[in-house]
Every structure is written in structure tokens, then in C-alpha cells.
Amino acid sequence: LPVTTIPVPLDRTLDAPYDVVVGRGILTELPQLLRERCPAHRYAIITDSRVGTLYADRVAALLIDAGLRAATFAFPAGEWNKVRQTWADLTDRLVETGVGRDAAIIALGGGVVGDMAGFVAATLHRGIPYAQVPTTVLAMIDASVGGKTGLDLPAGKNLVGAFHQPRFVLADINTLATLPRPHLAGGCAEAIKHGVIADRAYAEAVGSWARACLARDAAALERLVERSVRIKAEIVAADVAERGRRQVLNFGHTVGHAVEARSGYGLLHGEAVAIGMAVEARLAETVGVAEPGTRAQLLDLLARFDLPTVLPPTLDAADLLEAMRHDKKARAGALRFALPKTLGVMAQSADGEWTVEIGSDEILAALKATRAPDVSPTI
């Protein structure tokens, strides 16, 4: 089977670097990859109730047919289950089933599964190996690089977690065939972000592939996943030399996380990030960081995927600001944002920082201005 292998360099640990393997119909390669790169006495497949129904039996059968020991541990689907209680339940179930230090974990599912299974792997027996088998665009292009795992607390998203690198990531594009359309579009919001923060030509290409991607054209999706993973891996690698460079990956996320949390997770992560990018691009133009027109170009790209670009009317601007302050990125009380200069180029301050400090008044103004389309009432 034709596959693309993208090496991910590591900056935080002495663990070996790993590969993201991308292809169509390559789920069958999983047992061999596990044997070679993540050998273990037994495998615990952690998944959620939705993905589990679709793929867990097939993955478990592939492993067992290959002579590997495997068992599935599913938890209820939904971001609101990415919490400490689910982690507690999973760790108890794994230990009670005899999953020891010689076991490994397979994270089968989307971003929530990756975060949860990754945190279980990071903490069980003080850390055991794991492999990621992402089944959403978001998990393939975002969670697959960087080794971030995390849980949400009542006060905000990903407030506890750990860095724990997988042994490999296997991204089978064919699993996207079952992905609901909003999740497909939401994942593409991160691909648009990759274009905005690093590569104008790629941003424009993603826009041109919108129709094909939403129709689940496997070739278009494969190109998108491959290019996005490369961009994220390059940025993470550059962060070794250029401390803080990876901050640009947070574009859209400071506002996006607050929107996601305050909407009670009624919005998908990618939808919240789309709104977040719209607000932060406005901020970038308001404070004079971005070239005029940058925001309009971004809105055009998001619109091609039918992604939301205005705040739901139920969300209060002051309340969102408060949520951002609680977010982990609030440093010494001040809020900082990664902002574009233009599509493909992010702003860097004179002192080398990849984020810009913004005052509360500007943030509140940008939030309020992004509440509804800029139309005057007609009489």
C-alpha cells in the first residue's frame, strides 16, 4: 500500500523521534507497525462509544489475527467526557484487567480519545508506550504532532495533562469516510490555520479543495493531512532552536478555547477555532499587526467549509474574557495572542516573541464586533 511517512522530531525528551504514517486503507498495517515500533506483551485499545462501534472490533480482530493480545476499553463519546472521572474509570479498568508496565495503549479515535488515551498512557505505571490511530481530520493533523495529552477541568480545557510522545501515528484516510460532515469541516479549520500561520499557498490550496474535502474525496483529504502534518512537524522542530515559535500554533485558540468552554461544548473544537480565528484576525487588524484585508481573506476560506465566523449571541464578551484569563496561556495575568501579519506569515515582536500582548479593551471590542454581521438595520 502506498504510504507517506512524515518524521516528527522531538524537542522535550530523549525518547526516539516517531513517524506519522499516512495512507488509504492502511489500517491493516497496524499489527506490523506495533510489532516493530511499539512491542508489548498486550495492547489496550482505548476508544469512545462512537468510534468503538465503527472500528474497535475490526482493529482488535486485526491484532488478534496477527497473534497479538488485545482488549478494547471504550468510554462515552463527547468532549464533556474528557474529564478526570473518565480517566479514573479507565485507569481502574485497565489495572483490574491486569494491564501492566509491559502493556501498550492504542488511541483509536478523534482528538478527545487521543487526549484521554494519551493521558492514560502518560500516567499509568508512570508512563507506558502508546500508538495513535486517529479517525478524524482534527486528530490526524493536530493531535498527531506534539505529544500533548490533556483533560478538561470545570474551569477550562486541557488544564491538566502531560507531554507524552506516541511511538507512531497511523492515519488511515479511509476512516474519514464515516466522519460526520461538521467534524470534517471542523478539522479543516485547523488546516486553514496551518496555511495562515506558515504557508499562503497552502491556505489557498485548502480553500480550493473545500468542495472535494467535504465530499470526502480521499485524494484531496490525503493531500491535506500530509501537508498539514508536515507544517506542524516543521513548526515543532523549529521551536527547539527558536524558543516559543510553536506559540503560532495557538492562532485562533485563545478565543477558541474560551468559546468552546463557555458554549458548554455545543460547538465542535474546529468550529470554535474558526470563530476564534475570525475574532483574533479582527484583533490583528485593529491593533495594526495584520495587513488590511487579511481577515476578509481568512473569512472567505472559512466560508467555503461553511464554518462559523461569528460568536453565538448567547455568549457574553466579558464572560469570554474571564474564561481566557483562566486559560493556561494567561501569563502573569496578561493575555497574549499569536497573530497573523498576512496569510502565511505570523507576527513576531521586536524582542523575538511570537505572541503579542493585548489589552482587555481591545479584546472586548473585537469580541463585541464579531457578534453579528456588520450590517446596518434597514428601515
Place this chain on the structure above:
Amino acid sequence: LPVTTIPVPLDRTLDAPYDVVVGRGILTELPQLLRERCPAHRYAIITDSRVGTLYADRVAALLIDAGLRAATFAFPAGEWNKVRQTWADLTDRLVETGVGRDAAIIALGGGVVGDMAGFVAATLHRGIPYAQVPTTVLAMIDASVGGKTGLDLPAGKNLVGAFHQPRFVLADINTLATLPRPHLAGGCAEAIKHGVIADRAYAEAVGSWARACLARDAAALERLVERSVRIKAEIVAADVAERGRRQVLNFGHTVGHAVEARSGYGLLHGEAVAIGMAVEARLAETVGVAEPGTRAQLLDLLARFDLPTVLPPTLDAADLLEAMRHDKKARAGALRFALPKTLGVMAQSADGEWTVEIGSDEILAALKATRAPDVSPTI
């Protein structure tokens, strides 16, 4: 103030190595050490209800007087509180008080506090810096080296956790003045272990210091802490080259952890380890690994500290074996033990392993034989 500084090499991460600073009355050096080695926008002092009453106000006042921001977060004392719920409560309280990524944690207390505060530091915001201020012999000589943090699950001790290295450890011998005598003796059990696994002369010296240590003679305790930290640091360092060497640190702990868990934490960790060493030394003699008489020499050292060396009659041998199987050190179902050849020298198998696989029958026999003194009933 005269201090001894012991460098701890690191084997698992790219973090900078750190020092264990040992001395008498050196708590006053804490603000300066924090400024130099663990700079942060604010400090969260995590402690338990017992140590908090004794030292938290003083430590907080030292920091505040030095112009640092500090707040105390106490949890109820006792090993049974080293659980996920306490971690959940602490992470919520820290986040709600605005402890962000720019904060650092100070672990003020014994081993339970070190494990809990260390796991909070390892996971809050995916990891923030921390410093250890141990106030027990056990925490000073054991938890201070290795970066292990962990929580207990219903199924066993330390089944979840993370490796997270402190920026420094400050061990003020004067804080041992308030340590209850059983905790003092329990900590010395680990010092005896250090002698058994690495240095016969030190094992004998610890025995000769028993009376002084139990009388809280600061000079004797300082020598013990300093030498034990050096031994543990050397073993951890040697593990880089000699993969698995640190397994010798588990002497007494495979049985000890099971005893501790099954006694409902009615025994201190050090007491359980003393019993564990007595059982495992018997095992070492039974299977022909240890020179005859090794166990008798060990029992003599433990007796000088009034440490227990037989299993409580309430504990069932088969039940303890089951608990060991659930322990994280059970690999592929088989139980392996780090065993002494003689005082100061640990056994190494022909294939270079520092642990020896032992069958269930031998383990059960050793457990049963260590239930009561070997005396025949008199008529």
C-alpha cells in the same frame, strides 16, 4: 550556614540536573534558592494538614518577606489521601486561585506530599516547575532522587504517576525534630536498604548510629541523609549506562508494597519495607542467591531501630501474592525480585538483569515462614 550539595544526574529528560541541598536550619535559604533555581510569578505551597500546621505559615512568611508571592494548599494527612480525588481537589483549587503556567509548586512535607505535589506539578498545565522541601527522613533520602511522583489506586500503590524532576531539593535536618518516632525509624529502614544494596560499611554505620538517630541527634541524621542521597544518586546515574541497575532500589519493596496495601495502610511505608526486606532476604537465602547469614545480619540492623520484621498475623500469604501480581513490577505475569548476595552487594543474573524471577511456591513459603518467630512450642 554549612550545607552539603549533592548533584543528581538525570537520565530520562533533557531537563537540567538538580541538587539536593542538605543542612541544619537552612529553611531560611529557601527564598534565595527559589529565585535562583525555580523562578516563578507565584508559588503554591502544597502540604498536608500535619506538616502544614508545623511549617506552612513559616515557609509562606519566609517567601512573602522576601517579596515572593505565595499561598498554601493543604490536604488531609495520611497515605490514604494520596488518591485521585485529592489530586482533583488540589488541581481545582489551584486553577480557581489563578495558579497559571508561570507559577511553581513547593512540596512541603513527607513522601505522600512529595508524590502528590509532584504529580500536581507534573500535570497542571501539562507540567510546571517545582521544588521539594522534605520534612521526613524518608522523603529526604528516597523521594528526593529519581523524580518519581504517583498516586495510589484501590488496586495498589503508585499505579498512576509521572516522572517529573524538581528544580532542587532543600533538606533541612532541623525539621526532623518534629517527626514522630515511628516515622523516624521507618525512614531509617530505607537507609539500611541503601547500605544493603550498595555499601556494607554504610549499612553497619547506620546500625551504629541507631541510638543517636532515634534520639534525633542532628549530626547523625545529617550524615545519614547525606550518605543515603549520594548512594541513591549514584545508582540512578549508573542506570543510564547499565540499564536496569536501579531495580536494586526495589529491594524489600515488592513484598513491602503488598504488605502496605493489604494492611490498609496501618503500617508506615518504612515499616512495610522492613518486613519486605526480611521476607525477601529469606527468599534470597532459600533460592541460594544470598550467602547464609545475610538475613540474620539484616534483622540485627532492623532490630536496632525497633522496626518490624515479621508479617502481621492478619495478612494472608496468598492474598499478598495476589497483591504483588497487581503491582506495576509484575512483568508478563512473572514476579521478579531484587535480591542481595551479601550485605552491600546485590545479585546480578547471568544475562545482566538486576532482578531474579521467583516461582509462586517459593514466594508463598517465604511469606508463611516470616509470619512468626522460628520457635518451637514448648510443652
